[in-house]
Amino acid sequence: MTAPGRSKLPVVQPGAQSRRQFLRTAAGGTAAAALGACGIEDLVRSHIHELSKEDLNRIIARLEKKYSETYGKSVTVATNAAMPGVEFGYGLDLSRCIGCRRCVYACVKENNQSRRNPQIQWIRVLEMEKERGVDLVHADPYYQAELVPRPGHFYMPVQCQQCRHPPCTKVCPVKATWSEPDGIVVIDYDWCIGCRCCTAACPYGARKFNWAEPQLPSEEMNPVTHYLGNRPRMRGVVEKCTFCIQRSRVGRYPACVEICPVGARKFGNLLDPKSEIREVMDRKRVFVFKEDLATEPRFYYFYAT
Amino acid sequence: MGFLRFLQGSGKLLIRGNRAYWLWVGALLVAIAIGLAGYAKQYRVGLIATNMRDQITWAFYVGNFTFLVGVAAAAVLLVVPAYVYQWKPLKEVVVLGELLAISALTMCLLFILVDMGRPDRLLHILPIPGIGTPNWPRSLLAWDALVLNLYLAVNLVVAAHVLYKQFQGQPYNKKLFVPLVLLSIPMAVGIHTVTAFLYNGMAARPYWNASILAPRFIASAFCSGPAVLLILFQILRKTTGLEIKDEAFFKIAELMAYAMFFNLFLLGAELFKEYYSSTEHLLYTRYYWQGIGEHKALVPFAWLALGCSVASFLLFLIPATRRNWVTLNIGAVLIWAGVYIEKGMGLVVPGMTPDTLGEIYEYTPTANEWMVALGVFGVGFLVFTVLVKIAVPILQGTFSAASSGPAPGLTR
Numbered sequence: 001m002t003a004p005g006r007s008k009l010p011v012v013q014p015g016a017q018s019r020r021q022f023l024r025t026a027a028g029g030t031a032a033a034a035l036g037a038c039g040i041e042d043l044v045r046s047h048i049h050e051l052s053k054e055d056l057n058r059i060i061a062r063l064e065k066k067y068s069e070t071y072g073k074s075v076t077v078a079t080n081a082a083m084p085g086v087e088f089g090y091g092l093d094l095s096r097c098i099g100c101r102r103c104v105y106a107c108v109k110e111n112n113q114s115r116r117n118p119q120i121q122w123i124r125v126l127e128m129e130k131e132r133g134v135d136l137v138h139a140d141p142y143y144q145a146e147l148v149p150r151p152g153h154f155y156m157p158v159q160c161q162q163c164r165h166p167p168c169t170k171v172c173p174v175k176a177t178w179s180e181p182d183g184i185v186v187i188d189y190d191w192c193i194g195c196r197c198c199t200a201a202c203p204y205g206a207r208k209f210n211w212a213e214p215q216l217p218s219e220e221m222n223p224v225t226h227y228l229g230n231r232p233r234m235r236g237v238v239e240k241c242t243f244c245i246q247r248s249r250v251g252r253y254p255a256c257v258e259i260c261p262v263g264a265r266k267f268g269n270l271l272d273p274k275s276e277i278r279e280v281m282d283r284k285r286v287f288v289f290k291e292d293l294a295t296e297p298r299f300y301y302f303y304a305t
Numbered sequence: 306m307g308f309l310r311f312l313q314g315s316g317k318l319l320i321r322g323n324r325a326y327w328l329w330v331g332a333l334l335v336a337i338a339i340g341l342a343g344y345a346k347q348y349r350v351g352l353i354a355t356n357m358r359d360q361i362t363w364a365f366y367v368g369n370f371t372f373l374v375g376v377a378a379a380a381v382l383l384v385v386p387a388y389v390y391q392w393k394p395l396k397e398v399v400v401l402g403e404l405l406a407i408s409a410l411t412m413c414l415l416f417i418l419v420d421m422g423r424p425d426r427l428l429h430i431l432p433i434p435g436i437g438t439p440n441w442p443r444s445l446l447a448w449d450a451l452v453l454n455l456y457l458a459v460n461l462v463v464a465a466h467v468l469y470k471q472f473q474g475q476p477y478n479k480k481l482f483v484p485l486v487l488l489s490i491p492m493a494v495g496i497h498t499v500t501a502f503l504y505n506g507m508a509a510r511p512y513w514n515a516s517i518l519a520p521r522f523i524a525s526a527f528c529s530g531p532a533v534l535l536i537l538f539q540i541l542r543k544t545t546g547l548e549i550k551d552e553a554f555f556k557i558a559e560l561m562a563y564a565m566f567f568n569l570f571l572l573g574a575e576l577f578k579e580y581y582s583s584t585e586h587l588l589y590t591r592y593y594w595q596g597i598g599e600h601k602a603l604v605p606f607a608w609l610a611l612g613c614s615v616a617s618f619l620l621f622l623i624p625a626t627r628r629n630w631v632t633l634n635i636g637a638v639l640i641w642a643g644v645y646i647e648k649g650m651g652l653v654v655p656g657m658t659p660d661t662l663g664e665i666y667e668y669t670p671t672a673n674e675w676m677v678a679l680g681v682f683g684v685g686f687l688v689f690t691v692l693v694k695i696a697v698p699i700l701q702g703t704f705s706a707a708s709s710g711p712a713p714g715l716t717r
Contacts, residue, residue: 044428047438118353124662136663137588158662167509173446174429175438191438193429194352194422196362197446203509205662209362209422212353235351236422293508 047175048188060227067225067232071216075223077231080249082182088243088298089183089277090254091266091286092157095303099148099155101125103256103265107159110244110255111230112222114214122241123159123256124205130154134289159256160185160206160241161289161297168198168207177238182249183270183298184242186228192237199238203290207240243267270298280304307706311472314704315695322694333687340680343673344419352422354673360666361657363420365674368649369681370416372529374453374500375522375648377409378493379530381460384486386560392553396467397700399486401541403464404692405533406493410457412685417450419677445503452499456492459485464692468699473706497522504656512589512656521571522648527564528617529644531557532637539634545697555628561640562621565614572611592665593655602667603654606646613643 045051045059060077067075104123107113113120126139130152139156149155166185169177176191177198199207213235225231226246233239244254248267252258257265268275277300280286286300322330347354357364380402387398418424430450431437439447463485470477501519508514535557541547579590591597596604620626620636627633659665670678698704 044436046435047429050435050438118358126662137585137659139663141662141664167507170443171445171506173440173444173450174426175440176429191426191429192423193426195417195420195446196422197444197503199359199362200657201507201509203661205359205660208359210351211358212351238422 045190047191049175063227063231067223070232071218071221071223073218073221073223075221075225075231078224078226078246078249079228080226082180082184083249084181085269085271087181087183087270088162088248089268089270089275089281090162090243090299091277091280091284092299092301093264093266093280093304094154094156094301095305096262096264097125097155097157098262098264099125099127099143099145099150099153100261102259102261103157106255106259107241107244109220110222110247111242112216112225112232113208113239114210114212114216114233115220116215117212120208120210120214120239122206122208122239123157125155125157127153128156156301157256158204158206158289159299160243161204161295161299162241162243164296164298165294167201167203167293167295171197171201173197180228180245184228184245184248185240186242186245187238187240188228189231189233189237189239194236194238196238203293203295207238209238210235307473310706311469318695318698318704319691330687330690333683333690336679336683337687338680339676340678340683343676343680346673347419347677348424352420354671356668356671356674358666360660360664361654361668363653363657364668365650365653365670365678366416366420368653369678370413370420371500371652372645372649373409373413373416373685374497375526375644376530376533377406377413377456378497378523379526379528380405380409380534381489381493382527383531383534383557384490386556387553390553390556392550397547397549398553400464400467400696400700401537401693402534403460403489404689404696405530405537406460407457407464407692408685408689410453410460411688412681413453414457415681415684416678419681445499445506449496449499449503452492452496456489456496459489459492463489464696468696471702472699472704494523497526504652509661510589510656511586513652515575517571517575521568521575524564524568524571525644525648528561528568528614528640529648531561532640532644535561535637536634539630541693541697545701547697547701551628554633558621558627558633558636561636562618562627565618565621565640569614569618588659589655592658593651597659597665600658600665600667602669603651607651610643610646610651613639614647617643 045055048056051059056079060079063077064075067077104121104125107122108115108119111122113122124141126136126141127143127150128134128139132138134156143150143153162183162185164179164183166179169179169185173195174191174193176193177185177187179185194209196209199209210233214233216232221232222230224246226242226249229242229245244252244256248254253267257267266276266280268277270277272278280302281300284302284304286302288295288297288300343354355364355366383402384399386392387395392398418427421427429437430439430447432439432441439450441447441451463482466481467477498519501522504510504513505516505518506514535554538547538549538554542549576590576594579587588597592600593603593607595601617636617639620632620639626636654668658668695704
């Protein structure tokens with residue numbers, strides 16, 4: 001088991017980056033400022049990349065206030081940008097994974113997913129038959145077992161593969177989702193129109209739609225949030241794994257990496273030759289899921305033993 | 306002043322009608338009320354009111370949308386044979402085709418609206434700086450929104466111009482009319498191609514990711530669109546005395562037989578490829594035609610649709626049945642049913658069953674989805690009824706600025 005520690009990720013320094021970096025352009029976006037009133041402002045504000053720094057700060061302050069009131073605790077909404085020289089990569093050791101689904105629930109807890117009616121999970125663990133290898137037709141995501149791993153089976157967790165050529169961002173009609181410079185594919189929940197083109201286009205079932213009002217009890221709410229990550233979502237929008245952007249951008253492991261009891265999950269900076277993920281790629285043979293679709297994931301599977 | 310009289314006269318036309326007219330309008334209003342009730346619930350609780358889930362994120366609404374894009378496209382494509390064969394009431398055919406396209410597009414846009422998770426953010430699609438950010442040129446849905454609205458605008462302009470000029474007793478402006486009608490023909494092909502590409506471009510869904518999809522869309526649209534007009538023209542001919550020769554009907558039916566042949570041929574080509582090569586991509590086709598294990602919800606519909614299509618093809622191919630009004634109308638209804646299944650649920654649901662990770666979630670619409678769909682169809686048919694009720698007297702010259710009002714006794 002790998003001990004979780006900040007030192008494992010050499011590239012990132014904790015602390016908020018300037019919001020300016022987060023904004024690709026600072027021009028335009030005065031419509032929201034002109035109107036002022038809260039409800040209206042939500043409706044007519046500009047795309048996040050067109051907002052001025054002041055407008056963005058105002059929106060973030062309002063969100064923090066709203067969430068803090070709703071959940072009865074001090075909620076922060078970070079906007080720190082991708083760090084220069086960082087491109088995140090993920091490794092998953094299929095020979096180690098035991099299918100315990102601790103990652104699934106650590107993710108739900110960390111990322112403020114809806115807890116019930118319906119519960120939303122960003123990681124889906126598929127139970128597969130060893131005889132068949134990676135075969136989706138016979139994969140079972142709903143396995144119920146007293147003890148895992150079950151004989152004759154292996155387990156393949158699937159979550160957002162953070163593709164280099166994401167089919168999901170291409171189809172979005174309103175630019176509500178995009179790839180960040182550090183490779184994380186994000187969604188602006190306040191811009192998504194809920195058309196679900198992206199859920200149709202994703203080959204990995206990684207995108208989840210809020211079919212109903214998300215149910216997030218105050219006591220279970222994680223108050224440390226990022227605008228593009230685990231801040232509370234609303235009904236009618238799509239959400240997905242962001243490599244725990246609120247953690248990874250301040251030098252922490254994603255929750256799923258941290259919780260994994262067998263160390264099957266590896267994470268790090270692809271641009272750093274000494275990183276954990278590069279170590280895996282150098283020493284093991286990695287493969288990507290659905291390679292024929294040329295999505296070029298930043299999520300690598302491998303068999304370590 | 307002229308316009309005021311036009312509105313006044315139109316209003317009078319709409320409130321005059323026989324019992325059948327009022328029964329029809331009443332039924333449509335009931336349908337719309339049911340739809341509103343359904344949508345009110347969906348708006349309150351979210352799309353959980355439907356049976357769509359993360360495994361099948363598009364379904365009944367989007368299926369209806371796709372079918373209706375075909376109707377909208379084909380209604381105008383009928384202009385081509387009308388022109389080639391020099392039908393006498395060419396202008397009438399053009400205008401009525403356009404009115405049908407307007408109604409079908411209204412329903413298309415409504416089906417997209419009711420399918421949206423956040424209809425309140427509709428403005429984000431507008432190409433207005435500071436308001437919306439359409440993802441051109443990469444997103445096909447952004448393109449679809451553009452071409453559908455342009456097509457709607459072109460049809461509105463042409464139909465309104467022709468009708469209003471005729472109402473005023475003036476000749477319509479040929480410099481406006483002819484280029485726009487000519488433009489609407491490639492646009493009709495365009496809206497359906499873009500809609501096909503919306504599915505076609507998704508490599509994650511092998512059932513849609515076949516280059517045969519757009520040609521199949523066009524072929525089936527050439528069947529379903531004219532089927533509506535075939536029945537409509539008969540009704541109008543009976544109730545209003547609009548002059549359309551029998552030969553025109555038979556010609557449409559003949560063209561539909563060719564279109565249906567082509568449609569069936571493309572289907573056969575696709576089935577051959579899937580079953581003969583028998584790769585993992587066969588799964589979706591198999592789900593539709595045979596079912597997978599105990600999951601067989603669509604199988605009866607698949608075969609029903611095929612039966613309807615083949616039967617109507619034969620009815621329209623054989624001259625004797627094509628020229629018999631009973632069999633002609635049966636054929637038109639069968640074509641409608643066949644294409645409705647094939648291009649609606651038969652396209653969308655197998656595309657997503659099993660889902661991208663192999664899970665099978667069997668979708669059937671909820672009662673609430675049926676209610677909302679009923680409401681959308683109600684709106685579309687009402688729009689069409691209103692437009693035809695005003696347009697036909699104008700085309701016949703009984704409703705014009707010169708006459709003091711609509712001619713008495715004109716009913717539909």
